[in-house]
Amino acid sequence: MARIVLDARNIVRDYNVAGGLFRGGRTVHAVKGVSFTVEQGKTLAIVGESGCGKSTLARIVTLIDAPTAGDLFIDGEKVDIARHGLSKEMRRKVQIVFQNPYGSLNPRQKIGDILGEPLKINTDTPASERRDRAMAMLKKVGLGPEHYNRYPHMFSGGQRQRIAIARALMLNPSLLVLDEPVSALDLSVQAQVLNLLADLQDEFKLTYVFISHDLSVVRYIADDVMVMYFGEAVEYGPRDAVFTNPRHAYTQTLFAATPRADVESIKARLARKRAA
Ligand code: ADP
Numbered sequence: 001m002a003r004i005v006l007d008a009r010n011i012v013r014d015y016n017v018a019g020g021l022f023r024g025g026r027t028v029h030a031v032k033g034v035s036f037t038v039e040q041g042k043t044l045a046i047v048g049e050s051g052c053g054k055s056t057l058a059r060i061v062t063l064i065d066a067p068t069a070g071d072l073f074i075d076g077e078k079v080d081i082a083r084h085g086l087s088k089e090m091r092r093k094v095q096i097v098f099q100n101p102y103g104s105l106n107p108r109q110k111i112g113d114i115l116g117e118p119l120k121i122n123t124d125t126p127a128s129e130r131r132d133r134a135m136a137m138l139k140k141v142g143l144g145p146e147h148y149n150r151y152p153h154m155f156s157g158g159q160r161q162r163i164a165i166a167r168a169l170m171l172n173p174s175l176l177v178l179d180e181p182v183s184a185l186d187l188s189v190q191a192q193v194l195n196l197l198a199d200l201q202d203e204f205k206l207t208y209v210f211i212s213h214d215l216s217v218v219r220y221i222a223d224d225v226m227v228m229y230f231g232e233a234v235e236y237g238p239r240d241a242v243f244t245n246p247r248h249a250y251t252q253t254l255f256a257a258t259p260r261a262d263v264e265s266i267k268a269r270l271a272r273k274r275a276a
């Protein structure tokens with residue numbers, strides 16, 4: 001049986017929003033009791049319109065934020081940030097890549113230092129080995145040694161997202177959460193980054209939670225799909241079941257509204273893989 005890397009049970013997240021001067025605050029129910037599991041080497045896609053709670057869930061799964069209620073298990077171990085704080089080891093296990101890589105890469109740091117930093121902070125890997133591993137990871141994400149000493153602004157959006165992915169993988173995480181990782185990229189670049197993620201997943205048996213507002217993006221990379229609507233999971237199951245037989249009317253409107261990503265090169269990669 002495949003190992004379950006992520007097990008989220010009845011996750012709830014409320015935000016208390018302050019009111020105006022003479023008004024009381026109110027509560028935003030951003031995530032309303034959502035459950036799912038992800039097996040090692042698999043991809044769960046979480047899809048839904050802006051504001052439905054995807055990033056809130058991403059922050060909870062990545063241990064950046066604690067849920068209001070519910071239980072989270074990573075590699076079978078229960079996580080309770082609110083009560084216990086977090087061990088370095090638990091932090092290492094889950095990494096995130098955001099939509100805007102420029103915002104998450106320090107503009108004053110060279111790429112080599114950006115990649116070496118997780119090792120520097122979390123391990124006692126010597127500098128020479130950090131350098132070797134950063135070089136090796138650059139290669140894995142389709143960049144080269146000549147990029148090691150450059151700064152983030154010298155790269156294109158797609159290259160910056162490759163750097164963000166490389167950094168996220170430096171500590172061998174059990175789980176990689178990708179929050180709209182290709183949404184800011186041109187269609188042809190989207191396909192390249194999706195293919196890279198798929199190749200890395202095959203090579204390292206990576207486990208992904210892939211968040212997107214765009215169903216056409218997740219269609220070819222997801223094993224399971226969860227559709228969120230106003231903080232609830234209205235659809236959850238194997239990709240083909242959700243795509244061929246959506247149970248909820250909202251999913252059908254998502255299909256209809258979905259722009260077409262450049263899926264041809266993704267399909268070509270899958271065909272090559274099947275043939276191999
Ligand atoms: P998505 O990523 O699907 O666009 P979010 O998780 O960012 O959705 O937001 C879900 C809901 O929670 C929205 O109504 C949003 O306005 C609200 N929300 C998100 N973060 C906060 C916060 N820090 N404080 C108050 N409300 C928030």
Ligand code: MG
Nearest residue numbers: 051054055056
């Ligand atoms: Mg979001």
